[in-house]
Amino acid sequence: MRILILGGDGYLGWPTAMHFAARGDEVCVVDNYLRRTISQETDSDPLFRLPDLDERVAEFERHSGKTIKAIIADIAEFDQCSKIVEEFKPDTIIHYAEQPSAPYSMLNQPAAALTLKNNLGTTFNVIWAAINHNPKIHIVKLGTMGEYGTPNIDIEEGWLEIEHKGRKDKFLYPRAAGSLYHTTKVLDTDLLWFYVRTYNLRVTDLMQGPVYGLITPQNVGNEALFPNFHYDDIFGTVVNRFLVQAVAGIPLTVYGKGEQTRGYLNLNDTLQCVALAADSPVESGDLRILNQFTEQFTVNELAERVYDAGKNIGLEVEIKSIKNPRKEKEEHYYNAAHSGLLELGLEPNYMTKEILSEMLVHISAKKDNIETRKIMPRVSWS
Amino acid sequence: MRILILGGDGYLGWPTAMHFAARGDEVCVVDNYLRRTISQETDSDPLFRLPDLDERVAEFERHSGKTIKAIIADIAEFDQCSKIVEEFKPDTIIHYAEQPSAPYSMLNQPAAALTLKNNLGTTFNVIWAAINHNPKIHIVKLGTMGEYGTPNIDIEEGWLEIEHKGRKDKFLYPRAAGSLYHTTKVLDTDLLWFYVRTYNLRVTDLMQGPVYGLITPQNVGNEALFPNFHYDDIFGTVVNRFLVQAVAGIPLTVYGKGEQTRGYLNLNDTLQCVALAADSPVESGDLRILNQFTEQFTVNELAERVYDAGKNIGLEVEIKSIKNPRKEKEEHYYNAAHSGLLELGLEPNYMTKEILSEMLVHISAKKDNIETRKIMPRVSWS
Numbered sequence: 045m046r047i048l049i050l051g052g053d054g055y056l057g058w059p060t061a062m063h064f065a066a067r068g069d070e071v072c073v074v075d076n077y078l079r080r081t082i083s084q085e086t087d088s089d090p091l092f093r094l095p096d097l098d099e100r101v102a103e104f105e106r107h108s109g110k111t112i113k114a115i116i117a118d119i120a121e122f123d124q125c126s127k128i129v130e131e132f133k134p135d136t137i138i139h140y141a142e143q144p145s146a147p148y149s150m151l152n153q154p155a156a157a158l159t160l161k162n163n164l165g166t167t168f169n170v171i172w173a174a175i176n177h178n179p180k181i182h183i184v185k186l187g188t189m190g191e192y193g194t195p196n197i198d199i200e201e202g203w204l205e206i207e208h209k210g211r212k213d214k215f216l217y218p219r220a221a222g223s224l225y226h227t228t229k230v231l232d233t234d235l236l237w238f239y240v241r242t243y244n245l246r247v248t249d250l251m252q253g254p255v256y257g258l259i260t261p262q263n264v265g266n267e268a269l270f271p272n273f274h275y276d277d278i279f280g281t282v283v284n285r286f287l288v289q290a291v292a293g294i295p296l297t298v299y300g301k302g303e304q305t306r307g308y309l310n311l312n313d314t315l316q317c318v319a320l321a322a323d324s325p326v327e328s329g330d331l332r333i334l335n336q337f338t339e340q341f342t343v344n345e346l347a348e349r350v351y352d353a354g355k356n357i358g359l360e361v362e363i364k365s366i367k368n369p370r371k372e373k374e375e376h377y378y379n380a381a382h383s384g385l386l387e388l389g390l391e392p393n394y395m396t397k398e399i400l401s402e403m404l405v406h407i408s409a410k411k412d413n414i415e416t417r418k419i420m421p422r423v424s425w426s
Numbered sequence: 427m428r429i430l431i432l433g434g435d436g437y438l439g440w441p442t443a444m445h446f447a448a449r450g451d452e453v454c455v456v457d458n459y460l461r462r463t464i465s466q467e468t469d470s471d472p473l474f475r476l477p478d479l480d481e482r483v484a485e486f487e488r489h490s491g492k493t494i495k496a497i498i499a500d501i502a503e504f505d506q507c508s509k510i511v512e513e514f515k516p517d518t519i520i521h522y523a524e525q526p527s528a529p530y531s532m533l534n535q536p537a538a539a540l541t542l543k544n545n546l547g548t549t550f551n552v553i554w555a556a557i558n559h560n561p562k563i564h565i566v567k568l569g570t571m572g573e574y575g576t577p578n579i580d581i582e583e584g585w586l587e588i589e590h591k592g593r594k595d596k597f598l599y600p601r602a603a604g605s606l607y608h609t610t611k612v613l614d615t616d617l618l619w620f621y622v623r624t625y626n627l628r629v630t631d632l633m634q635g636p637v638y639g640l641i642t643p644q645n646v647g648n649e650a651l652f653p654n655f656h657y658d659d660i661f662g663t664v665v666n667r668f669l670v671q672a673v674a675g676i677p678l679t680v681y682g683k684g685e686q687t688r689g690y691l692n693l694n695d696t697l698q699c700v701a702l703a704a705d706s707p708v709e710s711g712d713l714r715i716l717n718q719f720t721e722q723f724t725v726n727e728l729a730e731r732v733y734d735a736g737k738n739i740g741l742e743v744e745i746k747s748i749k750n751p752r753k754e755k756e757e758h759y760y761n762a763a764h765s766g767l768l769e770l771g772l773e774p775n776y777m778t779k780e781i782l783s784e785m786l787v788h789i790s791a792k793k794d795n796i797e798t799r800k801i802m803p804r805v806s807w808s
Contacts, residue, residue, distance in 0.1 A: 122539065153554045157504065160550055161543075164613075168542055172535045196595035197588060206579060206588055206600070211759070213578035215600035218588070220619070227620040231546075231613045237602070238609040242753055242807060371624050377593070425624060 047322065048132050049073045050119050050166065051140030052112075053080070053097050055271045056186070056255065056314055060138060062262035062269065063315040064322075065110040072132045073097065074141070076118040078162065079272070079279070082148060088276040088418060091288070091410050095268050103268045120165035122172065129173035129181070136322045137174070139185045141166040142232075146190070146223035147278045147369075147423040156224050163228035164235065171239045182246045182325035184318060187233055189253045189307050189337060189380065190226035191219045194373050199380035202251065202333020217333075222372045223425070237331050244329040248321045253337030256283040256395065257311030258406055271311070273407075276418035277369075283308070285419055286347060287400070290354040290361045291407045292414045299421075300368030302344035305378035307337030310393040320388040334384040338392035353400035357408075369421035429704065430514050431455045432501050432548065433522030434494075435462070435479050437653045438568070438637065438696055442520060444644035444651065445697040446704075447492040454514045455479065456523070458500040460544065461654070461661070464530060470658040470800060473670070473792050477650050485650045502547035504554065511555035511563070518704045519556070521567045523548040524614075528572075528605035529660045529751075529805040538606050545610035546617065553621045564628045564707035566700060569615055571635045571689050571719060571762065572608035573601045576755050581762035584631065584715020599715075604754045605807070619713050626711040630703045635719030638665040638777065639693030640788055653693070655789075658800035659751075665690070667801055668729060669782070672736040672743045673789045674796045681803075682750030684726035687760035689719030692775040702770040716766040720774035735782035739790075751803035 052073020263269035275288035434455020645651035
């Protein structure tokens with residue numbers, strides 16, 4: 045397959061590129077370094093040195109003998125997006141090209157404007173590149189479980205049959221997200237669904253939970269091929285923050301009550317899921333929505349898991365609740381379906397003590413790089 | 427009240443400005459002439475000569491002794507939007523500043539991009555102007571009944587309580603619109619709801635059906651104060667097209683089967699509704715959604731009404747079905763709630779034979795201006 049990966053410099057984009065290239069697909073990655081730019085501007089540098097995309101591609105070629113084509117371009121500019129799709133002629137576009145930070149999207153008006161413009165803009169341009177050049181391209185879009193928010197009813201996979209006053213219809217599952225970033229993904233889905241049903245496009249929208257992990261079969265033993273690892277309040281996930289806090293010997297900071305439940309998955313499972321989606325494209329006119337996570341637990345449970353893993357390698361871990369900088373329910377019902385990807389063949393890698401311990405060992409090797417000032421919340425939802 | 431009307435040059439914006447000014451409110455209108463620009467570019471000029479905003483304001487002052495402040499500016503540019511809100515200090519913002527044509531939004535990629543950028547951009551900027559300058563401003567946003575599409579269950583006013591597997595929650599009513607223009611209004615509502623619940627803004631979202639009418643108490647006998655009247659396939663509503671076809675002696679063109687049902691309302695009822703909404707602002711943190719129409723009927727029934735009104739003034743009217751340029755259900759269930767505005771005090775003006783006849787008389791006076799080449803569909807949904 046010819047696979048075009050947008051946002052190919054990202055935490056998921058880069059491992060995805062290596063994954064497809066390693067199995068023999070023809071891979072082109074595009075990125076405009078937006079995340080690098082923002083992380084520099086917000087004093088949110090990653091823990092490991094991050095070679096630029098050209099360097100990574102060259103290193104991957106040395107390491108594996110496989111090639112990846114890299115283009116530095118802005119998918120939010122239609123001419124650039126259109127030209128790349130026209131020339132590369134992808135069978136599948138994997139669309140990660142979004143500003144990925146919820147806190148950044150809540151920082152101020154300019155940051156919110158950038159997030160809205162970039163995220164809607166890239167999705168819109170991918171849609172129109174497909175309409176203009178080849179409506180048969182299978183677009184695999186990364187959404188987020190955060191689109192659903194925390195409703196008081198079971199979360200289904202994208203769609204909901206509703207019975208109302210004795211009549212029935214099927215709708216996109218109603219969504220209410222917790223940040224502007226997550227809301228842009230709600231809008232992306234609305235936009236994709238409109239164009240899918242109007243122009244018979246082919247789209248899979250993967251509603252993904254928070255991803256953790258560093259090592260994939262393609263980067264074992266080669267740090268230059270690691271994905272970016274952010275632990276700051278802006279780009280770091282709660283998993284990364286907790287792991288770094290454990291290594292730095294400072295308390296794990298649980299936001300509020302810590303009963304916020306989310307669905308998590310291993311980086312290697314993201315690679316599996318995206319490949320399973322790409323290998324089973326949907327029909328023209330179909331928007332397939334899959335909930336992409338393997339296990340769901342609360343922030344308190346996550347803290348306990350990191351505590352246990354820390355103990356396992358001799359770290360003394362403390363857990364502390366701090367004021368929640370976000371506006372979110374800290375105790376809520378949460379039960380989300382996630383059978384679609386299992387049916388496609390996903391074999392989950394769960395968040396075991398061994399996996400967390402392995403991450404802690406890698407982080408410990410970079411302990412001197414940890415800058416604790418970056419960890420506490422700098423952005424508040426008000 | 428201090429009322430800021432965005433899109434104040436529009437079909438509804440201008441009559442709204444006169445309505446509030448006439449009753450003694452302090453009114454400022456803003457427009458960037460986007461609709462005028464597009465209607466020129468697409469050969470879609472209105473039937474009546476349209477004085478520019480400065481001319482209209484001067485004429486209104488002569489006519490009524492009341493003043494309206496007019497600013498030519500682009501609300502999609504945040505600096506301009508923010509400065510106007512900061513300086514005018516509105517109590518209420520009435521937000522009509524959107525690219526209003528469904529067919530234009532489906533013309534091609536540049537037209538779609540302009541629609542998305544303008545409509546989301548103006549809404550986003552209004553939100554942030556309120557956050558930055560005064561979150562207590564009541565934002566009255568014009569949505570559209572088209573956000574709901576044509577679901578197979580009853581349409582409620584904005585919200586739906588859903589029971590699913592024995593549990594319940596309340597959600598924004600799930601929406602699936604029929605054009606990109608209508609979809610941008612779905613996205614507007616999503617965006618407004620996110621910021622309302624996160625920053626305690628005050629918003630009323632009026633889901634309006636197609637509006638018809640020319641004459642309001644403020645422009646009787648003064649054509650220079652008429653709203654724009656488009657009858658072309660891009661900016662003209664189905665009502666205007668039918669009326670002009672009746673006057674021109676060409677068949678009324680029903681798209682497809684003509685069983686498409688929509689909720690309609692009189693221009694004077696829009697003025698009532700917007701004033702009722704403005705006069706009863708919602709609390710901070712509330713998004714109130716009201717369905718703004720007074721009666722619902724099919725396109726075939728509309729054609730019959732125009733036929734009858736034409737007969738009434740001696741016109742011979744023919745009705746003809748043509749291939750539907752849109753992708754929409756031509757037969758469907760439709761039953762939409764609309765009690766909220768009636769409860770606020772709306773006194774409907776229905777689409778009577780007299781009202782349609784009066785419009786036909788005004789149009790007949792401009793019969794020589796009718797350019798029939800503009801009426802047939804020039805944009806198709808594929």
